[in-house]
Amino acid sequence: MQILVASNNAKKLGELERILAGADVAGIELLPLSQAPAYGEPVEDGRTFADNALIKARAGARATGLVCIADDSGLSVEELNGMPGVLSARWSGRHGDDEANNALLLGQMAHVPDGRRACAFVSVCALVTPEGEEHVAEGRWEGTLLREPVGENGFGYDPLFLPADEIAAGRSSAQLTPEEKNSLSHRGKALAQLVEVIRHLAAR
Structure with a gap:
């Protein structure tokens, strides 16, 4: 069974592939957007991660006739009332500019003491079938900025x-192996909740 992953991010695709393999789910071919029939990507104008994940998954399933998985994720910083949140990828004003986004966030939090730097990565993954069946799962990964x-x-x-x-070891998320990150991360936790749904769909 083919499943469209509504992203061209190879790391996201690889994460789902590893999770499915680890759960012994066979017979699944994951397609990135680049290998699917072209369609107009929807505007992600939702107010929540779930809104945006569903917008993308519904559009993919409707346009291609394939089961579609989409995620929306970001960093929620308590001191900033949950921001960057759904604006995480474009926090600096330029979509996907990781260096600029990180620099802006560090600047905004520069004078915040260590005791008030709590944050969490949040991921909401949505799976939508061409028939309109919808499943939504959320994962959170708590930590410190x-x-x-x-x-x-x-x-x-x-x-x-x-x-x-990882507080005891002092390792950032960027120092973990892909396997370690899968077992701990927000997206890994959300995707893991969809494994049995995917297994059931593959067995139909």
Whole structure:
């Protein structure tokens, strides 16, 4: 069975592939947007992660006739009342400019003491079938905002995020292996909740 992953981010595709393999779900071919019939990508104008994930998944399923999985995710900083939130990818004003987004966030939080730097990565994954069946799952990864980038792995705000699970070791999200990140991360937690849905669809 083919499943459209409404993204061209190879790391997101790889994360889902590893999760499905780890759960022994076979017979699934994941397609990125670049390998699907072209369609107009929808405007992500939702107010929540769930809104945006569903907007993308519904558009993909409707346009291609394939089961579609989409996620919307970002960093929620308590001191900033949950922002950047749904604006995480374009916090600096330029979509996908990780360096600029990180620099702006560090500047905004520069004088915030260590005790008030709590944050969480949040991911909402939506699966929509061509028949209109919808499943939504949320994952959270609690942690603390660092004062400078650390590590070379991952993407986005990973170098600024010290997971609660890694405080003793002092490793940022960008210092974890892909396998370690899958077992801990917000997106991994959300995707894992969809494994049995995907297994059921593949068995139909």
